[in-house]
Amino acid sequence: MSVQEVGWSALFSGRNGIRSIALAGGVGLHAINVYVATTILPSVVSDIGGLDYYAWNTTLFVVASIIGSALSPGLLASRGPRGAYGGAAVLFGLGTLGCALAPDMTVMLVGRSVQGLGGGFLFALSYGMVRIVFPEVLWPRAMGLISGMWGIATLVGPAIGGIFAEIGAWRAAFWSMILVVGLFGGLAVAVLPSRSPEEGQAPRTPLAQLVLLSLAVLAVSIGSVRPDLIWNLGGLIIALVLLAVLIAMEGRAEQRLLPRGSFDPSAPLALIFATMSLLTLAVTTSEMFIPLFLQVLHAQSPLVAGYLAAVMAAGWTVGSIGSSGAQGRSTARAIMLSPLVALAGMVALAWLIPAGSQGDWLTLGPLCVALAVVGIGVGIGWPHMLTRVLQLAPEEDRGIASAAITTTQLFATAIGAALAGMVVNLAGLSNPGGAAGTAHAAFWLLAVFAAAPLLACFTALRGIRLASGRVAATARAV
Template identity: 65%
Template structure:
């Protein structure tokens, strides 16, 4: 195959172009919804009440997304690519409709749960379809395109949500997503195959492992809500115990949550998933708390702080696109570069963000560059890590491996968010609070989270040398 055939033209032209639009659009829809909902939530509470359930809007959405992602392989096997994607679109649209009509916060939470389930399906299936509808030579570019939608969403979502919030029309923010969902559903119906021709997997649902996974994530999330070391430790202990039980159950299970070798650091899949998880956790620290730090410590208004924090997501998108054509040793080098740049960025942020300034660009400029470096680094390696997952997965677990990419990413993000909450609370965000507490929390967050890319360097070195044909151990 020529270099031209490996380029973006082959992915974005003709029938491949329509398929790319459908798959990237599904992820963009899910991702934009995440940021729109976060932006308009204060307006929702002001209108229908439910402040006590504020955090559960995100918690239930994330948990439902993890469930949807984990069940995507079974949906794909049962209904085929076209049917699975249409089911995901229908669930997402139904949940969005419930949110748009919600008279109370309780109803809103039902809608957010359905939305999360459909969004989890969309997110996972978009990655899973890449293996099915594109030639292997196009996988890295397709992975870069799909994962790059999170950067687009970070720029578009807050703006859309902010506009409707200022117009006191938060329900319209949900309404506009329904026709978009139907459009991507139509594209999927027109271009995706009805059946997966090489799909030979048949399995029951891994209910026990899925239940344990959800319990572990919830335990960690609940453990992060207080600035109490004993409470935090209890949450960590419960989560670690349940996760250990999950690994035990998974090893002896007929119906698997993740492909063989996923929980072994000596197996190719285990190395790849460990690297992906550490990179996702690296990004989480920047994504959640940087807007708050910029407002309190560097005198930035909410909108400006939000878009400065989006530099990380923009860097991820640019890095993914820039490295997607790398092959052989080039691909190996960008995999190793990912955690190295992430470590450099977090260490820089730990030095710059805790300082108090009047918001001059002499300080904000280097902070923005550091955020770009974190995102750019992770983006460089991401498409190639995902491609290697598909290449080394057992032949009889290809569908499961495809959707496990999203399951691992969502779980790592949820874990990272919970750990970040623990660190900032213990670091002084709430006690003593104010500028001194926020400054201390910022330092400890970036310093503690630097451990993730540092460990990621070790796993990335091993992941970089994996070649197609190396199979996961049983």
Template identity: 65%
Template sequence: MSQQETGWGALLSGTNAIRSLALAGGVALHAINVYVATTILPSVVKDIGGIDYYAWNTTIFVATSILGSALSARLLGLAGPRGAYLVAALIFALGTLICGFAPSMPALLAGRAVQGFGGGFLFALSYAMIRIVFPETLWPRAMGLVSGMWGVATLIGPAIGGIFAEYGVWRAAFWSLAPVAVLFAVMAVAILPGRSPDRNERTTVPVLQLVLLIGAVLAVSAGSVSPDPIHNLLGLGAAIVLVALLIGVESRARNRLLPRGAFRPSTALGALFATMALLGVTVTGSEIFVPLFLQVLYQQTPLIAGYLAAVMSAGWTLGSISSSGAQGKGIDRAIFAAPLLSFVGMAALAVLFPLGSGQDWLLLAPICVAFAAIGLGVGIAWPHILTRIFKAAPADEQDITSASISTVTLFATAFGAALAGMVANLGGLIDPGGVTGTASASRWLFGLFALAPLVCFLTVRQVARTCPVKNSGAAIAVEPGAA
């Protein structure tokens, strides 16, 4: 197998280059929108009101993204790759226009729901298309390219939102995304195949599981926005109960939300999904409050704080792209690096952040190194974890597997964000607040979230046992029956 067949040149040349742009662009569009909305939301509230529903902009967007992601296999089966991607891009564009013209917060929330639905489709379909339009030898590099778009979005999204917000035209931030979505729709029609090779796959929608999953997201999100610890615990408890019910229903269901073995940690899929979820929670919990901590504890401007926080995503992007060509035992080493670097980075942040007392770059420099370590560790492992999920999944559930990657990722994002809010609030962010409360909150947040990569050490060991590498090629082989 030549380097030309497995290298970046094969992925980024000819027809593959256009396909790569379309698929990576779908994830980038979804991700950039997340950061644009976060940046302009304070300006939105000043203009149309609705401060009481501030957090629901994220909650509704993530919940409908999960719904779209979970339904993507159904859409792919009905419309084929070309039609599915076209529908997803147009739904996203419609939601974007609704947001841009929204006269009130309820209307904006309706637009965010439509946006999230289309974005969830785009997110899941981008991963699903990789195994359809590229040869297996290019899967790891394609995974690395698509995963790396979140890092790109973190650099671009705040800049787009910040510029429009600075000039008082927040609506234009939404409008600017609509023509880009239409462009990707046109590209999909031009270069994606009309039919999927998996036409025989079952695509029945698992309605009950979706209700339980989205209910868990809404429960933990609703509980996290309250400063009352009782409400926090009730929301978390309700989410845990709903997830337990989901596991029970999924284990007996004929129409599943996730592929067989996904909820059993002793299987290859169970270990891989657990690893992916733990790493997702780690990054989300680390990232969500970083700009606030930098502004309060280190007196950085919002713009500088935003871009310092982006060091973590830049590390993720660099790690994903640089490790995507790993082969043989190098793949196992990449996966084991994720919890190690993440734990070291989180532990360093737990120690360094509370020491802040002004613009002290002697502390900010190692903090940025810790950000980079966390992002780099997850990025190095991410494309190989996703590729192994595809390889470990049952052959008749590849579409479900494609959708489940984004479903689990989005759920981990929502759960991590909500849990981070809960820990920060209980750690002193609101009471006593100020510098003292923020320092205490940072210590509790990073200290507790360092437990996630510790648990991840156990899951990656299980991955190594159940997903042994059988050759040194770019494609990853799994022992038959491991799933």
């Protein structure tokens, strides 16, 4: 295939173009729904009650998404791309319908759980079908397009949710999502192949590992919603114990949650997963609390603060799509550069945000640049890390490799959110609170989590070196 053929024109031409839209739409639906729900939840609670269960809307959604992503290889193998994607869209639509009709918080939580399950399927299947419907030379561009949907969702989701919340019609936000689900689900069923190479070879579900992973997320989430340090640490310790048991089980299990080598520190695959998880931690902390910091410390309205924080997601999209055309050694350089750039942005944020301002653009301008740098840094390497996972996974584990991408990302997001809450609480966000407490919390949050891209610099470098060494050894043997 020529250089011209592996450009964006090859990804968007003919049936490839329609398939690209369908797969990107699956991730887009999941991502936009996350931000729509977050935006309208205050209106939901004021209408149907359930403030005590506010956090569980997110917790149950994330846990169900992890379960869906882990179960996606079996669904894909048993139903084929067309049936799997269509079924996931129907499930997501049913959950959204339940949310739209919810008379109380109990029904809302059930709807959010079903939504999360369907969204987890869509999220993982979109990545999983890249290797089925596109030639390998197009994988980085397809991964860049799909992962870039999170940046678009950060811009679109709050706007949709905000508009419906402003006019007092939060249910209409869910109804609008149902229409979009039908559109993209129908498109996917029309253009995706009915069969895949793995069809009829459905892997058995690693039920024990999946239960342990879900319990670990629940333990951290429950611990993080309490203001007491003992609860925070207790939830974290329980989660670490559960993860240790999970890793031990994965080492000898026939039915695996992640590909072989995912927990071996001497394996390139494990180091790529570690790099992705660390970068996800850095972004999660920023996305959660920077809107609050901008409101309290930089005199911004909630709407403006939300969209300024979205600059990071926009940077991720730009970096991901812009670097996805790299080939050969350039892909290794992109992976190694990714955490370095993200680290520079995190250090700048730790310096700029706690200082505060009156909202003048002499301060906000550099702050926006720092936010964009973090996002661009992660985006530069992201499509190539995703592609490396598919390439490095053992042949017999290729089917679960794509699901492992989403499982790992969702788990890192959940853990990052819980840890971020612990750090800001300990650093004084609530006590003493106010501008002084917020500034102190902002500094410590960004400073502590700057360690994530710093560690990722080492895992990325070692992973690339190990992968290059194995390729050279293979070449000599041949």
